[in-house]
Amino acid sequence: MGWGTNEQLIIDILAHRNAAQRNLIRKTYREAYGEDLLKSLDEELSSDFERAVVLFTLDPAERDAFLAHEATKRFTSSHWVLMEIACTRSSHELFNVRKAYHDLYKKSLEEDVAHHTKGGYRKLLDPLVSAFRYQGEEVNMTLARSEAKILREKISDKQYSDEEVIRIVTTRSKAQLNATLNHYNTAFGNAINKDLKADPEDEFLKLLRAAIKCLTVPEKYFEKVLRQAINKLGTDEWALTRVVATRAEVDMVRIKEEYQRRNSVTLEKAIAGDTSGDYEKMLLALIGAGDV
């Protein structure tokens, strides 16, 4: 696949992005290359620029289904991507991902996740991707208190993958979970994620902490993914492209605020300093940067 000399045009269109224009890109792409964007993506794109263009252009549900599918395949497997999709999308968005997954892969998301994970990871990830959380703001304070106590007990006993911990994290509404964790903090003097740092190298604990972060303060989670992607020796383009393409139209403004607060440099400057060429221009267009 080659984009010829149209890179600047594509970036220009995307800089003034909206769904209709993206559909236009998709249509143009099909006419020019005779195949669907998603198929090209599946056959592996040759550059970070192309991956960014194609990921962003996809319909959000298809894009997430694609990323989730990639995350269950051997060489691109990632518990983190699965957790991120399950915990930061709304209940209806997540269900649309599951529908798109049926259509694209003739399987269910949860069967692939269950088949390709095991132990604590499966116990956590399968209910996460299958959840259809209640989205109202109603909160039951009695329940918040009793479940904060359960979490505290299990964490004190180092039973991090206990079924009660998993149940609370994977089934409660985000509003309810937030109330529970606020009560945890007030009653026991520590934020739960501090208590979950007992063993900083435990990979399951890292994932559990990240899930809690995604469910309660997603912009902080994404800020950290971006920070680590950019600061890494050699840049993690895979993560950088994913977060920019999936959050551009959702909560990028908040993520940028969070980034600047935490790093004392704008996300624009950080990306510009770490990437180059069309890929750089594309990312900057997607995060809605002016001249850097």
Next chain:
Amino acid sequence: MGWGTNEQLIIDILAHRNAAQRNLIRKTYREAYGEDLLKSLDEELSSDFERAVVLFTLDPAERDAFLAHEATKRFTSSHWVLMEIACTRSSHELFNVRKAYHDLYKKSLEEDVAHHTKGGYRKLLDPLVSAFRYQGEEVNMTLARSEAKILREKISDKQYSDEEVIRIVTTRSKAQLNATLNHYNTAFGNAINKDLKADPEDEFLKLLRAAIKCLTVPEKYFEKVLRQAINKLGTDEWALTRVVATRAEVDMVRIKEEYQRRNSVTLEKAIAGDTSGDYEKMLLALIGAGDV
């Protein structure tokens, strides 16, 4: 609530039932009694006749959400009803139940199920009610063979609630599961449900067998529920009403065939012999009986 002398009219309308007429009943009910049918149901109906009328008249997704909610409450709790709803509805129907549950109860179905069950029951029921199985007929025979082998090993070791058994039963498409169980039967000489009868009194095993039956031969499952409800000393009206109201417009024809084959008497005759009055007339109208 009193129906006055309208019972025969209601039965007559329901005998020629369709969705528009049911909406009419619902509307008439609201005008006559000043409240929604679902609310009346929640406040406990005084007779089996009324429960049958109200259950049948509800929209299927609301009806299932109501039954599932009832099944998570202390005095009406039932693992069986939850399993039955999760396993015999289509993937989209089950998702509509979950949506109706949000609307009616301001909670998710899976959080109530997880909260009110434990141990093996929770391990089985939570993924069952959260499933969105792929519905295509495509079957992967390599997978069917390898998963039949896993099932056989776990069952031989009496590890009935092993996570691999649960994974296969709760996530695979019905077509895929059927292929796996056919292979099980061919390769190991026994139907899986025969091997799962090791301890006939084990309640978890009973539920697991019933789930497998619901997923593969639902009409046989419903035939058995009806048979046991009718044969029971005193009749189990709760089960009888549920199965008739929920299956009347779905697969009652096949269930009746199955009933006659297994009991050498028609379902009509069996119901007529065991019930009376308006309740009897109502059930017979719902199963589409002529004169008995």
